[in-house]
Amino acid sequence: MSIITAPLQPAAPVEAEQISRVPLLRLLHVELRKVTDTRAGKWLFIGIGAITAVVILVFLLVGAPTDLTFNNFLTATGSPQGYLLPVLGVLAITSEWSQRTGLVTFTLEPSRVRVVAAKFIAMILLGLTAVAVAFALAAGGNVLGIVTQSGTGAWHYTAAWVAEVGLGQIIGIIEGLAFGMLFMNSAAAIVTFFVAPIAWSALFGLVSWLQGAAPWVDLNSASSPLFNHDMTGQAWLHLGVAVSLWVVAPLLIGVARLMRSEVK
Amino acid sequence: MIVVEELTKRYGAFTAVDHVSFTVEPGSVTGFLGPNGAGKSTAMRMMVGLTPPSAGHATILGRPYSEIPNPGRQVGVLLDASAQHAGRTGREILKLGAIVMGLPDTRVDHLLEVVGLTPDEAKRRVGNYSLGMRQRLGIAHALLGEPSVLILDEPANGLDPAGIHWMRGLLRGFAERGGTVFLSSHLLNEVEIIADQLLVIGRGKIVAEGSKEDLVSQSGILVRATSFAELKASLTRAGLAYDDNGSDALIVKSSAEEISRATMADRVVLTELRPAESEGLETLFLQLTSDDARQETAA
Numbered sequence: 001m002s003i004i005t006a007p008l009q010p011a012a013p014v015e016a017e018q019i020s021r022v023p024l025l026r027l028l029h030v031e032l033r034k035v036t037d038t039r040a041g042k043w044l045f046i047g048i049g050a051i052t053a054v055v056i057l058v059f060l061l062v063g064a065p066t067d068l069t070f071n072n073f074l075t076a077t078g079s080p081q082g083y084l085l086p087v088l089g090v091l092a093i094t095s096e097w098s099q100r101t102g103l104v105t106f107t108l109e110p111s112r113v114r115v116v117a118a119k120f121i122a123m124i125l126l127g128l129t130a131v132a133v134a135f136a137l138a139a140g141g142n143v144l145g146i147v148t149q150s151g152t153g154a155w156h157y158t159a160a161w162v163a164e165v166g167l168g169q170i171i172g173i174i175e176g177l178a179f180g181m182l183f184m185n186s187a188a189a190i191v192t193f194f195v196a197p198i199a200w201s202a203l204f205g206l207v208s209w210l211q212g213a214a215p216w217v218d219l220n221s222a223s224s225p226l227f228n229h230d231m232t233g234q235a236w237l238h239l240g241v242a243v244s245l246w247v248v249a250p251l252l253i254g255v256a257r258l259m260r261s262e263v264k
Numbered sequence: 265m266i267v268v269e270e271l272t273k274r275y276g277a278f279t280a281v282d283h284v285s286f287t288v289e290p291g292s293v294t295g296f297l298g299p300n301g302a303g304k305s306t307a308m309r310m311m312v313g314l315t316p317p318s319a320g321h322a323t324i325l326g327r328p329y330s331e332i333p334n335p336g337r338q339v340g341v342l343l344d345a346s347a348q349h350a351g352r353t354g355r356e357i358l359k360l361g362a363i364v365m366g367l368p369d370t371r372v373d374h375l376l377e378v379v380g381l382t383p384d385e386a387k388r389r390v391g392n393y394s395l396g397m398r399q400r401l402g403i404a405h406a407l408l409g410e411p412s413v414l415i416l417d418e419p420a421n422g423l424d425p426a427g428i429h430w431m432r433g434l435l436r437g438f439a440e441r442g443g444t445v446f447l448s449s450h451l452l453n454e455v456e457i458i459a460d461q462l463l464v465i466g467r468g469k470i471v472a473e474g475s476k477e478d479l480v481s482q483s484g485i486l487v488r489a490t491s492f493a494e495l496k497a498s499l500t501r502a503g504l505a506y507d508d509n510g511s512d513a514l515i516v517k518s519s520a521e522e523i524s525r526a527t528m529a530d531r532v533v534l535t536e537l538r539p540a541e542s543e544g545l546e547t548l549f550l551q552l553t554s555d556d557a558r559q560e561t562a563a
Contacts, residue, residue, distance in 0.1 A: 005377065005430065007378070007437075008437070008438070020333055020334065021334055022334050026363055029363055030360050033359075033360060033363070038352050040351055099347075099350065100347035101348060101349050103347045104348070104361070107312050107313075107335065107341045108361060110312075110313045110329060262314065262316070264305075264309065264314070
């Protein structure tokens with residue numbers, strides 16, 4: 001620090017700005033920037049890309065030549081991204097509390113709904129970016145499979161499948177955001193995010209009269225057809241019910257909590 | 265201009281802020297003084313909409329904070345200089361604020377200069393900052409949007425004496441240009457240096473307010489004598505109330521003449537007889553803000 005400081009100058013005049021509220025686009029810009037401007041955030045994002053690449057590489061090396069198709073490469077990326085992207089969503093919310101940056105965030109934009117909306121859009125954009133990276137890496141893997149492993153190299157893929165994979169990852173990200181708001185604590189939200197479905201599945205697997213209900217209430221099994229291109233009418237119904245339970249309900253409670261809570 | 269009316273916050277049976285009302289006029293630096301846990305921070309968080317009040321309301325520049333469009337351009341807020349992501353650099357924190365407020369990068373550089381953070385320091389992560397550097401960064405953040413009102417919670421905490429005088433110059437200049445400054449502190453001597461108006465809070469209630477001079481003039485006369493015991497006995501005989509603030513001097517809430525007459529009658533030799541000023545203010549502060557201190561005085 002220096003003892004000699006400059007005299008304070010007025011900011012450049014920004015006439016209309018002073019009377020209009022902060023545009024959502026600027027809030028979105030800040031939320032996107034906040035994901036990657038810390039070491040932790042940057043490495044989580046790089047890590048998601050790196051793990052996606054590693055999965056592609058492992059599949060390329062160990063997969064049977066007949067299995068080396070674009071579709072199979074892409075399916076391999078579904079699980080690691082599905083585990084890590086929701087963590088980005090959780091941290092986008094909980095870091096405002098754990099690092100107490102909410103004191104600044106919610107004084108510069110007092111409308112908490114607008115801040116949350118900006119976070120949702122930011123996380124969905126990042127999630128779709130990760131999915132796009134997965135598609136690019138899967139294409140690269142498939143080309144390498146043809147060249148180096150005499151792989152089948154089939155390219156068959158439909159637009160509906162692309163949408164389903166994107167939807168599957170977005171559901172996970174929104175679930176992460178919802179858990180973040182529900183707990184407002186990184187550790188509790190992340191642990192619950194991973195442990196609750198396991199405990200839940202175990203419960204429904206053990207208790208015989210609950211087994212019939214399992215496909216309706218287990219989000220992991222309800223969303224797996226999205227990644228396996230197996231979305232029947234029944235599967236959509238399962239997904240709708242499971243999403244209501246695991247995503248919509250925590251989201252509503254979480255938003256209500258965030259709107260009322262004290263930011264300290 | 266800040267107007268707070270009957271602001272109240274209850275947590276279950278505990279009342280953190282109890283029907284607090286006050287007005288902060290433009291052109292003044294008002295110090296919000298009180299011991300730890302008196303309700304200063306809770307009151308400030310309610311003023312900027314972070315804590316929902318149980319009753320009452322606050323307006324800044326004529327409206328509730330939450331209804332001010334792009335509030336960073338009108339009200340500079342620093343609630344806790346340490347409430348920043350430790351992994352972000354100082355410059356990045358100002359940059360994020362500048363994006364939200366719609367300000368150019370040059371404003372970030374200017375504010376870093378104003379608070380005396382060098383470009384090298386600005387590139388470091390705030391996890392490595394001293395408390396004093398964090399306070400300077402927090403002040404820079406509050407001033408970023410060229411607000412006309414400043415709300416600062418414990419801004420001088422962690423500053424060295426030179427830093428406190430620097431802040432006094434900065435905030436006085438801000439007020440002289442017509443700005444409104446409201447800052448809190450739990451240290452009387454800190455607030456005395458920076459503020460011209462004082463608002464004293466204890467156990468959630470405003471217990472005194474006025475200009476520093478007003479409060480000092482209420483603070484009594486400081487008396488020393490060659491014999492402390494004789495002085496006390498004499499004052500007691502004359503029926504003059506006094507506070508023993510722990511030093512070898514007494515603070516007496518009477519005129520110098522009354523004290524002089526009483527002690528002369530008892531042939532007590534005075535070595536000092538003067539307005540108590542800051543010693544008196546200190547005693548007043550302790551008295552006003554602590555029930556325990558009041559019991560001690562009564563006993």
